[in-house]
Amino acid sequence: MFSLEGITNMIHEWLNNHFNATIALLTEFVLVGVAAIALFAVLGLVLVWMERKVAAVMQIRLGPNRVGPKGIFQTTADTLKLIMKEGLTPDGADKFLFNLAPYIVMIVAMLILAPIAFAKNFQIWDINIGVLYLSAVSSLSVIGILMAGWASNNKYSLLGAMRSGAQIVSYELSAGLSVISIVIMTGSLSINDIILSQQDGWWIFKGHIPAIISFVIFMIAVTAETNRAPFDLAEAESELTAGFHTEYSGMKFALFFLAEYINIFIVCAIGATLFFGGWMPLHVGHWQSFNHVMDYIPSSVWFFGKTIGLIFLIMWFRWTFPRLRIDQLLNLEWKYLLPISMLNLILMTIVAIMGWHF
Amino acid sequence: MVEEIGTTAEGDLIINVGPQHPATHGVLHLVLTLSGETIKKVEPHLGYIHRSIEKMCESLTYRQFIYVTSRMDYLSSHINNHACALTVEKAMQIEVPQRAQYIRVIMDELTRIASHELWWGAMAMDLGAFTPFFHAFRERETITDIMEKTCGARLTMNYMVPGGVMVDLHPDFQKDVKSFIQLYKSKFEEYNELVTGNIIFQNRMKGIGVLSKEDAISYGCSGPVARASGVNCDIRKLYPYEIYSQLEFDEVLDTAGDSFARYMVRLKEMQQSIRIVEQLIDYIPEGEFQAKTKAVLKLPKGEFYQRVETARGELGVYIVSEGGTTPYRIKFRSPGFSNLSALEHMVKGLKIGDLVAAMGTLDLVIPDIDR
Numbered sequence: 001m002f003s004l005e006g007i008t009n010m011i012h013e014w015l016n017n018h019f020n021a022t023i024a025l026l027t028e029f030v031l032v033g034v035a036a037i038a039l040f041a042v043l044g045l046v047l048v049w050m051e052r053k054v055a056a057v058m059q060i061r062l063g064p065n066r067v068g069p070k071g072i073f074q075t076t077a078d079t080l081k082l083i084m085k086e087g088l089t090p091d092g093a094d095k096f097l098f099n100l101a102p103y104i105v106m107i108v109a110m111l112i113l114a115p116i117a118f119a120k121n122f123q124i125w126d127i128n129i130g131v132l133y134l135s136a137v138s139s140l141s142v143i144g145i146l147m148a149g150w151a152s153n154n155k156y157s158l159l160g161a162m163r164s165g166a167q168i169v170s171y172e173l174s175a176g177l178s179v180i181s182i183v184i185m186t187g188s189l190s191i192n193d194i195i196l197s198q199q200d201g202w203w204i205f206k207g208h209i210p211a212i213i214s215f216v217i218f219m220i221a222v223t224a225e226t227n228r229a230p231f232d233l234a235e236a237e238s239e240l241t242a243g244f245h246t247e248y249s250g251m252k253f254a255l256f257f258l259a260e261y262i263n264i265f266i267v268c269a270i271g272a273t274l275f276f277g278g279w280m281p282l283h284v285g286h287w288q289s290f291n292h293v294m295d296y297i298p299s300s301v302w303f304f305g306k307t308i309g310l311i312f313l314i315m316w317f318r319w320t321f322p323r324l325r326i327d328q329l330l331n332l333e334w335k336y337l338l339p340i341s342m343l344n345l346i347l348m349t350i351v352a353i354m355g356w357h358f
Numbered sequence: 359m360v361e362e363i364g365t366t367a368e369g370d371l372i373i374n375v376g377p378q379h380p381a382t383h384g385v386l387h388l389v390l391t392l393s394g395e396t397i398k399k400v401e402p403h404l405g406y407i408h409r410s411i412e413k414m415c416e417s418l419t420y421r422q423f424i425y426v427t428s429r430m431d432y433l434s435s436h437i438n439n440h441a442c443a444l445t446v447e448k449a450m451q452i453e454v455p456q457r458a459q460y461i462r463v464i465m466d467e468l469t470r471i472a473s474h475e476l477w478w479g480a481m482a483m484d485l486g487a488f489t490p491f492f493h494a495f496r497e498r499e500t501i502t503d504i505m506e507k508t509c510g511a512r513l514t515m516n517y518m519v520p521g522g523v524m525v526d527l528h529p530d531f532q533k534d535v536k537s538f539i540q541l542y543k544s545k546f547e548e549y550n551e552l553v554t555g556n557i558i559f560q561n562r563m564k565g566i567g568v569l570s571k572e573d574a575i576s577y578g579c580s581g582p583v584a585r586a587s588g589v590n591c592d593i594r595k596l597y598p599y600e601i602y603s604q605l606e607f608d609e610v611l612d613t614a615g616d617s618f619a620r621y622m623v624r625l626k627e628m629q630q631s632i633r634i635v636e637q638l639i640d641y642i643p644e645g646e647f648q649a650k651t652k653a654v655l656k657l658p659k660g661e662f663y664q665r666v667e668t669a670r671g672e673l674g675v676y677i678v679s680e681g682g683t684t685p686y687r688i689k690f691r692s693p694g695f696s697n698l699s700a701l702e703h704m705v706k707g708l709k710i711g712d713l714v715a716a717m718g719t720l721d722l723v724i725p726d727i728d729r
Contacts, residue, residue: 055488055489058489059488059489059491059492059493060492060493060496061492155371155373156373159373159395159710163395229486229487230486230558232486233711236486236711237380237486238380238381238483238484238485238486238714239381239710239711239713239714240710241379241380319488319489320487320489320552321486321487321556321558322482322485322486322487322553322556322558322559322562323485323486323487323558323562323711324558324561324562325561325562325709325711325712326395326709326711327709328558328561328562
């Protein structure tokens, strides 16, 4: 049966048979790096196209439909255009930080990719503190945004960066707490263990109401963390023109743009992993034959299906909701989401201790 | 490194919103003084789209000057034309045929709906929701098509002339308008589902940008802005022109004076306009669509003033004539200018996001402010 695991094993064996162990390992590093960058490029292009199509459906229009069938090469053409454009650096800007910022945002997005399991046994790095690593590294991206806003020497950028700083730092708390609630159920921080613990059903079904509450909070918090509408205050087109990336052009702008979509993919992948079992097929308790049928669908299809479902949800938010105001945004987090997620954590702990989950 | 420029002595940030900015819907230039996100001062700078329309009118004849006025408040060009035509008719005491009066009122109300549709979409866009814009344009497009069939234009109509209307209605007009009313009624609930009922939207609008009744009067606000603060100012009711006195419609009033009240007033006004059109569309009398007038119009010596209710408020046309074929002086009292002047009062102490939202509910059309 087609599986990504088979391909990686085949490459691994072939390399080890033909070269000595060190060269094989180095080659694998390079291959993984190239694969990660390629995945980035493809994801960026596909997700931008998907967003434009989703927006078009919601807005009763057709969306991109000229370049390639159904316009699927539109984003490729756009990227080519952006690469060819001049990358301006404003006169008053802090040139070093200004040029560094997009790369920081991008590198952070790439680092988070490491512990994510794309399919069965197909994971770059099965680190034993996977969830901790995810929340630690994802909070670094705010540095890039603050850097971009400050170094641009533009007031709109500065306001956008200020907003973004306040927003990401606050919403990380509830995102973290809802992630912890799943960790409590699993008893492990490793992504692989979390997925394997959902062998007989996904946590969203097994964890009763607390799991559903933490899923909702998780989705709200990550929408805010990725600066997506209705929490897109850092960009806030109608207020701050483009927020923190007002002064960026060409490929440097494209890196911010791409990083946004990569971040969406990553948070949705985390959401799918924690609540919907990642690559784990839909299993229901002891229904042996049903589970067996589900296993025939490749694990990568399960993973990408769930992730794209969640991405659609986030896009749906964007095209239907108006934007919050900065004080409302912080109120929502500190007065509602944080207390609720703390209570939910207690509830979850009780469920886990009493063994009430399925 | 970053320099300390564009700040006041107290360390407040001075920021230019516009003349090129997505929220100002044109070339309005606001100079904001901000303390963090809080607005301390709003100073509108005008003049970026000043075309000396009033001065131009002094060298145009009474038939010609109407065409320029389409370019003032381009979203209610029918009503601008109407105001000018009415002033000339008043001065020359021209009797307008019944048919022309009916056509004019129907066109005015359709224009009002189209204008409010566009405002609805643009205001939602100010709040960060893009989708309503397209939904609003779906209905607005139908009206524009109806206009195009009869007037040949979609934005600057130039349809109303002294003595009546320029050409007769297109044969399909009644059928098209009826099908538009059907479409509109079936889609109206969508507006409430998509925007009005949204909790984020309500939180952004309620209690924000409050303009009390006294302030609304003292700033000279008119139209939906003043009516949302409880000021009875519908010219169609107070000083009826054409056949408005015979029509049944409500003056939509609210007392809250906040952004949400202004929003609701406009939404309800659209339905009142539909009501007016429904009353007239089946009963357009047969007959002349234009009164017999001389080729060259000469106004008697004197001063003439006529006001009408546009989609944005009270538009006044003031003509000083010395008896010739061109006016000695023309002055337009535009609703947008007075409404804009209330902006600073409304948003002082609020956040930037509120400025954009409150400005959206003022429904500013910049060429109307800067003529």
